[in-house]
Amino acid sequence: xxxxxxxxxxxxxxxxxxxDSFNGGGQDDDFQANNQARRKKMMIFGIVAIICSxxxxxxxxxxxxxxxxxxQTTESSLGQIMAEETIKAIGDHGTVVPVVFxxxxxxxxxxxxxxxxxKEIKKxxxxxxxxxxxxxxxxxxxxxxxxxxxxDKVVEENAKADALVLxxxxxxxxxxxxxxxxxxxxxxxxxxxxxxxxxxxxxxxSIVTTLITYRRRDETEAMANIKTGRAEFDEFYQVYTxxxxxxxxPDNR
Numbered sequence: 171x172x173x174x175x176x177x178x179x180x181x182x183x184x185x186x187x188x189x190d191s192f193n194g195g196g197q198d199d200d201f202q203a204n205n206q207a208r209r210k211k212m213m214i215f216g217i218v219a220i221i222c223s224x225x226x227x228x229x230x231x232x233x234x235x236x237x238x239x240x241x242q243t244t245e246s247s248l249g250q251i252m253a254e255e256t257i258k259a260i261g262d263h264g265t266v267v268p269v270v271f272x273x274x275x276x277x278x279x280x281x282x283x284x285x286x287x288x289k290e291i292k293k294x295x296x297x298x299x300x301x302x303x304x305x306x307x308x309x310x311x312x313x314x315x316x317x318x319x320x321x322d323k324v325v326e327e328n329a330k331a332d333a334l335v336l337x338x339x340x341x342x343x344x345x346x347x348x349x350x351x352x353x354x355x356x357x358x359x360x361x362x363x364x365x366x367x368x369x370x371x372x373x374x375x376s377i378v379t380t381l382i383t384y385r386r387r388d389e390t391e392a393m394a395n396i397k398t399g400r401a402e403f404d405e406f407y408q409v410y411t412x413x414x415x416x417x418x419x420p421d422n423r
Contacts, residue, residue, distance in 0.1 A: 247403035262296050264331075272304050
């Protein structure tokens, strides 16, 4: 029967040989120094490769990391685009008066829209963001929009502003017997209205400068290829302006 030392000895000799060859054993100091430098470089490259791989996996395999999820993502994009359209309308200079529902201070989609809007506006030194005009919801659904009385009051009280940004929609269906009118001069009006059916009259009568509305789509089909908040916005919303609305509404709708 072999002694334990006889069994262990060959493995010890193998380990010593392998360790010396890996560490440059038996070689001169310069060789060992160069070998260590190469190992350090390989280690650094390996770490960088692992980090890059993890980042790639994170952004391709986990959809939500491209932006906030539904209920927040679209609203964030909406708020930012409202700000961008406002800046265009007033030439990056002037006073902006936002009009919001009273829910804007609560944790809600409206609050997300407002926060994204305010954040973008504040990046422009030539633009002054006034205190929001608050419209009480009175427990009414948001898609009812601002009442005609509230709309007229807001416009009258803020006639000297450069822009009114309505997160509360427009007064609803166009009433030819009681059309909406603006003072002269009047602020530019940028609005979002997810339920408005009659769009063209607001442009023909020069009421709005920019209007963002909800575009009805098959959500199941559309959502399949959406990975970012901006892509979701582009899929479900349409931005109408005084320059492009006729392309969408050549008839009398």
